[in-house]
Amino acid sequence: MRNSVFNSSQTSGGTGDHHRPSRSVAEHLAVVLDLAIDYPRTAERIGLGQACGRVLAETVSARWDIPSFDQSAMDGFALRAADLADNPLGLPISATIFAGQAPDQLAPGTAARIMTGAAIPAGADTVIAFEQADDRDGRLRAQPTLGTHIRRQGEDVRAGVTILTPGTVLTARHIGALAAVGRSQVQVARRPKVAVLTTGDELLSPDQTPTIGTVIDSNGPFLAAALVGLGADLGTVVHCGDDPARFTQTMNDLADNDLILVTGGVSTGDKDVTRAVLSANGSTFVLVKMQPGKPQGAGRWGQTPVLALPGNPVSVAVSVAVFVRPLIHALLGTTPPPSTWATVAQGWTSPADRRQYFPVRFTDDGQIAPATPGGAGSHLVTSLAQATAFAIIEEPVTKVLPNTPLEVIPIN
Numbered sequence: 001m002r003n004s005v006f007n008s009s010q011t012s013g014g015t016g017d018h019h020r021p022s023r024s025v026a027e028h029l030a031v032v033l034d035l036a037i038d039y040p041r042t043a044e045r046i047g048l049g050q051a052c053g054r055v056l057a058e059t060v061s062a063r064w065d066i067p068s069f070d071q072s073a074m075d076g077f078a079l080r081a082a083d084l085a086d087n088p089l090g091l092p093i094s095a096t097i098f099a100g101q102a103p104d105q106l107a108p109g110t111a112a113r114i115m116t117g118a119a120i121p122a123g124a125d126t127v128i129a130f131e132q133a134d135d136r137d138g139r140l141r142a143q144p145t146l147g148t149h150i151r152r153q154g155e156d157v158r159a160g161v162t163i164l165t166p167g168t169v170l171t172a173r174h175i176g177a178l179a180a181v182g183r184s185q186v187q188v189a190r191r192p193k194v195a196v197l198t199t200g201d202e203l204l205s206p207d208q209t210p211t212i213g214t215v216i217d218s219n220g221p222f223l224a225a226a227l228v229g230l231g232a233d234l235g236t237v238v239h240c241g242d243d244p245a246r247f248t249q250t251m252n253d254l255a256d257n258d259l260i261l262v263t264g265g266v267s268t269g270d271k272d273v274t275r276a277v278l279s280a281n282g283s284t285f286v287l288v289k290m291q292p293g294k295p296q297g298a299g300r301w302g303q304t305p306v307l308a309l310p311g312n313p314v315s316v317a318v319s320v321a322v323f324v325r326p327l328i329h330a331l332l333g334t335t336p337p338p339s340t341w342a343t344v345a346q347g348w349t350s351p352a353d354r355r356q357y358f359p360v361r362f363t364d365d366g367q368i369a370p371a372t373p374g375g376a377g378s379h380l381v382t383s384l385a386q387a388t389a390f391a392i393i394e395e396p397v398t399k400v401l402p403n404t405p406l407e408v409i410p411i412n
Helices: 025-034 081-085 172-180 219-229 244-254 273-280 313-332
Strands: 043-047 076-079 091-097 111-114 126-129 162-164 185-189 193-199 233-240 259-263 284-288 295-301 304-309 340-343 355-362 368-370 389-393 405-410
Touching: 025 284, 025 295, 025 313, 076 081, 076 091, 162 172, 193 219, 193 244, 219 233, 219 259, 219 313, 233 244, 244 273, 244 295, 259 313, 273 284, 273 295, 273 304, 304 313, 313 355, 313 405
Parallel strands: 091 111, 193 233, 193 259, 259 304
Antiparallel strands: 043 185, 076 111, 076 126, 284 295, 295 304, 340 405, 355 368, 355 389, 389 405
């Protein structure tokens, strides 16, 4: 079994944590990304109708010039500019050219009505828009400007030029470009199949009513939605309690996935089954210097990568933004989009010894403010719905002041 290994020279002094190594966010992220090293990236060919959101796995070049012929950019008249300049009485209109036609050569000393997108006839070098011309008696009179309103062959792209490269996350604009160069199918990276396992005897499904001592399992639905949004192939989403034997069997059942996400039971409680079972099978659990989301685990179940996340909902959301999102991108062969920066409209406090990920909302003028009065409490799941991003506050800072620039990463 291939396991993640941590240098345990640094420890946390918290109660029950004196044997657990402490790591920075960057150090734990490096271990998380290491789980993707052996992932067998394969491709599949799919139709353009299914390709939006998928990751391109091939280089795509133009098969022909685009436009593939000189064409009119306006509804108007095609002509040779010199002919009109030399003829004060105007030019007779000899033909009408519609899009989709292959026109005959333009008769010398004449003009042709032409529609947008239609091919420029041989012999013409200019298009005059209808609204700039006078053709009341069947003769064209206008002031021509040589070469106007013509889309030249290959001005968009020349045949053989690369238009898209592997790793591109395909959007509607990419789909349009693929179709334009004659691709009805495309090779894309196979989506990693990810399973979700939530733990805890106290958890209920959303259609149940909680009583004292029980809570609704929101982590399962959240992770399922987050994984789909990240481009993963959602596998089984399952809950089990705190029984080690059942947990072990569930992990065995999920081992055919490309990744398993487990939430809850990662700390040092008497019934923290995730940490107990996964540690015995080679995974390592650490205290990451972050708030929320401090306890984290990583390793493998057999050959299947496993990430063990905290159980509190906001901690799970932060863990997805900081660790799961980069890992899914690594499995897909892409890189996460860069973070952005924004200034603080309304300040707050932050712990001194950990990097804080604070739920914020954007104000009307583009600044950020606390999403709710509750701040970064790891249990505030409904309050999290009011946030659009996490603001990052580095360890030395204890008080975030208005007008401070902060790095922000999206929640979704």
